[in-house]
Amino acid sequence: MDPFLISVLSNIGLFSFLALSAWLLLIGGEISFGQQAYFAFGAYGGGIATAVWGWPFPLALLWGAGLGAGVGALVAWPAARLSGVHYAIATLAFAELTRASLNIFRYQRDVDGYLTGPDGANGFGDIRWVYETGIAPGTYLALIAGLLFAVITAIALASRFNLLAQLRMVGEDPILAGMQGLHVLRWKVGAAAAAGAIAGLGGGLYAHLATYVEPAQFSVMTGVHAVAYGLIGGLGTALGPILGVLIDIGLLESLRALAAYRMIVFGGLVALILILRPRGILDESLVAKVRAWARR
């Protein structure tokens, strides 16, 4: 396959993790501007695990995802008691706090004669596991796609057991959901943990593909993009956020003629879509219609 195509597809896959994690919270009725923080936890945690501690790659990915889940739950536990605006700004504050802290985070150890590990604002290079093992870009893309598929399957399974419907209830009307016997706070913290895990997993994959990460990559802009993907693509299905990523990166990155006006085109497109469909292209009513049609 063409290397350019592979890199675009890999990017789409990695951003899909971030978009899915923001989408899961949107389903639960919360906006998070801070999913990039858990992406960063996954990237730094996973990177340190392989590059500094010499852990095997799968364990490092798991560690990154676990880190994302744990921190995500810890942040949501106090924040989910507050209003929606407070939650959005609290997650933003936490994410910027993470970025600012990574700017002074130094953890370098001697690995094979080289100082390896995060070096504050200079970033964290030499996460070379993928290259040392000789994994081709195409194979790594297959790995990203496979894990993304696994996440989507897990979400589909969750909706099979009505878990997603209950989360939607919590998001739509917390008071009513509480009266139906759902523990609202537990659901919100659980959703944040799952979202953190998805973002952390994506972050670990990202760090090993890029081999170099720096704090500036995990800015507010990244997080707000992740939220926008779900809102454009639609809140009705887990394919919504991925459609959002496809529209942004896939369509616009490939149309090189539009490169200079990318944000102007993308921004205008999003504004129009949101006027016509406030809950995204693949919104709940469209998904319900498709389901009904498929059942016939």
Next chain:
Amino acid sequence: MLDLVQNTVDGIAAGAAYALLAIGFTLIFGVMRRLNIAFGPSIMVGVFLGAWVHAQWSAGLVGAAVATFIGALIASAYIERLSFAAIRGDAALASMASSFALWMQLEQGVALAFPGRTTAFPGLPALPDLETAGLFLRGDDIMILAVAGIVLIALHRLIYHSHFGLEMRALADNPEAARVAQVNTKRVAFLTFCLAATVGAVAGVLIAAADGQISPKFGLWATLKGLIAMMIGGLGSLRGALLGGLVLGVVEAQAQWYLGAAAREIIVYGLLFVCLILLPAGLAGVRDTGAARKL
């Protein structure tokens, strides 16, 4: 000790500008119940138009300021039409995402029109520095404090002693009741957007003129400062926005002086996070701001 006081004085001057940004946010949130995260970028469009007018015709500060107001008003009207008026009132998420989309547009538009990293902005008229008992008050700071004070007094009169202010407060308090009481809610909402843009433009001119230059990062910067100040002070409260802005300015100045720039960021965002968790009602202690309603 002298340093501490001096930093506080410097911080209050910076905080006055933050407070104006926070008030702009609060005005919009108050009547819309939705966040306009493109507020900072709309001011950025203004200051860049101001810088351009200054570069074209060497218009000086007055010309640049007028152009800033016009630019901010046009950008705000664009955002209001597309992201707020055109989207149903109950789709708060969509409005926020849409305002973000327009932010992208504005930022790239400005970056295309002004390719340099920074653009020059005319400086403030030189006032003499004041010095008493070892304390310095820079001329620029005096100017910022004076202008911010005048704007605050004018705003107070407008909001609490005019018919338009009454309509605005009615809309913020209860949109349904305001509609029943014959308030033209669409018109009031639009005008509030323009008012917020005007207040924001004053802050934009003060900040840009004190710095002498502007960069396309101004939009993100202004949105973050305004949001932080608003949330620390208490969402939906104008007094809170003023208080939050001043506290943010002073904390930043102290942290910068004693701990350096990297620690300043950590302290500001840490303070914001802790404030949100422990004091969700803000320093002004607002109980019913409507923020408890679904976003």
